[in-house]
Amino acid sequence: MSFTIIATWRMAFEGVSEATKILRDNGSASEAIETAIKCVEDNPLYTSVGYGGLPNNVGTVELDAAYMNGDTLGLGAVASIKDYANPVSIAKKLSEDRFNIFLVGSGAEAYAHTQGFERKNMLTQLSNKAWKERMKEIHEKNLSPYDGHDTVGMVVIDHNKSMVAATSTSGLFMKKPGRIGDSALPGSGYFVDSEIGGATATGLGEDIMKGCLSYEVVRLMEEGYTPQNAADKAVNDFSEKLKRKNGVVGAISLVCINNQGEWGVGTNVEFPFVVASDQHEPKIYISNNEDG
Ligand code: SD4
DSSP: OOOEEEEESGGGHHHHHHHHHHHHTTOOHHHHHHHHHHHHHHOTTOTTSSTTOOOOTTSOOOEEEEEEETTTOOEEEEEEEOSBSOHHHHHHHHTTOSSOOEEEHHHHHHHHHHTTOOBOOOOOHHHHHHHHHHHHHHHHHTOOSOOOOOEEEEEEEOTTOOEEEEEEEOOSTTOOTTOOOGGGSBTTTEEEETTTEEEEEEEOHHHHGGGTHHHHHHHHHHTTOOHHHHHHHHHHHHHHHHHHHHSOOOOEEEEEEETTSOEEEEESSOEEEEEEESSSOOEEEEEOTTTO
């Protein structure tokens, strides 16, 4: 039975381990990915996703998440959602619908309420403390507020060759209320088509969304690029383009899998990620912009 999982950042490790068990027991990509992302969302020590996520500039935790089914291209997303425990599960539920698949703010919360999802204050003492300290530091040192943000993004292919992708994040630390990053946006933060492959991104959403980079990686794989070459090309070409046009580019990292279960990673910063497959248990790799 073959499967492959790829996920962004070290924080995905425990979730990927849970997902690996599910896939070894013949479970589906869909079940595996939801379990894995919930595992990150539920951990208060992972301060950029779910419970204990990084607050916005008024001290509130607003979360973005998405889920996409590569067999049907069904996708669901929530953005700027407050006070719900597992945004990825809400996104997954939305992906089953024909209409109203991407909900934001109070609309997303109303939907989650009617569907019976768990309400929870997502601000922990730890994230509140980090917010207060950061506010003080920003004022005292006159710093740019935007620092510290990561997304858990994952792509999975299961033994049926079904593929899924999902993301979850609190987005940019100290963002303005209502700010939405790439992680909720199809084609930018994630995209998957089981006939080709899937990709997910992490880094500065404001830059990732300008290049629709997850879609770009899938498009390159469809053109015949290996996952590694597709991820490298998407990150490198777009980083160069933004530098040329604006003189500056933010952090961009992408992970991907093709429909054969082969994986790749592209990044313009040092970037840890997690891979597991039927051949090996979850393993943390570190990539950087020099060796891809
Ligand atoms: C965002 N891309 O909201 C996310 C944050 C992130 O590494 O992944 N940072 O812009």
